[in-house]
Amino acid sequence: LYPADPGVSLPAGTALESYDGLAWTGSSLTVWKETDPDVLPQLELAKEAFRQQVPSFGSCWAAQIGIVAAGGRCVAHPYGREMGIARKIELTSEGRAHPLYMGKTTVFDAFISHDDEITHLPPGALCLASNSYTRVQAVSITHQGGVMWAIQYHPEYDLHQLARLMHCRTEKLIGLGFFQDQQDAARYIQRLESLHQSPDRKDLAWQLGVDADVMNPDVRQIEVRNWIDHLVIPNRNN
Secondary structure, eight states: OOTTSTTOOOOOTHHHHTOSOEEEOOOSSOTTOTTOTTTHHHHHHHHHHHHTTOOEEEETHHHHHHHHHTTOEEEEOTTOOEEEEEEEEEEOHHHHTSGGGTTOOSEEEEEEEESEEEEEOOTTEEEEEEOSSOSOSEEEEEETTEEEEEESSOTTOOHHHHHHHHHHTHHHHHHTTSOSSHHHHHHHHHHHHHHHHOTTOHHHHHHHTOOHHHHOHHHHTHHHHHHIIIIIHHHHHO
């Protein structure tokens, strides 16, 4: 499905109900611009997924679109962009007891890139994780009989993908103060690429301040597997 495409016709009713699950990617759009013609179809798709009780999951944009579709609110992040590695994400008491985080440590780092923040949870939503920069780093949303688990960070990224994203957004990141200049950005990006190619480079891991939280996909993607195991497979077998 490509819900951001102009004039797209999205499945609804029994056509959407036939899906075992719905996984959302990130987006450069801003969900608090609810009248944006690129945002409206995606909000409607999220609402329809709740109505048809199709279990949903996703990162970044997914958390924001799910919250707004269920009646919550997002705004431009008052601290500005959170970029690169989100540090010390900590599970809430609800998160520690939630199946999304089975097998996950209670405090961890994760890849991240976002400008907006969830500020108001709708009825039926729980905050599962938080850090000092972004209060809502993960949510569980129950709405109209449907369920969505979503996270603000990006378990689908790896070091190479983060490097390419920073390369494409170098000018923006310089303007936001993440790098002093092009050379500064290039050095950091090269470290990311080099560690991706040689993950045993202790020097680079130390310089970048990363460990298994982001380096090991079995650790980084636990949430995705838990969603499949606890929501998608049972829905398929139902």
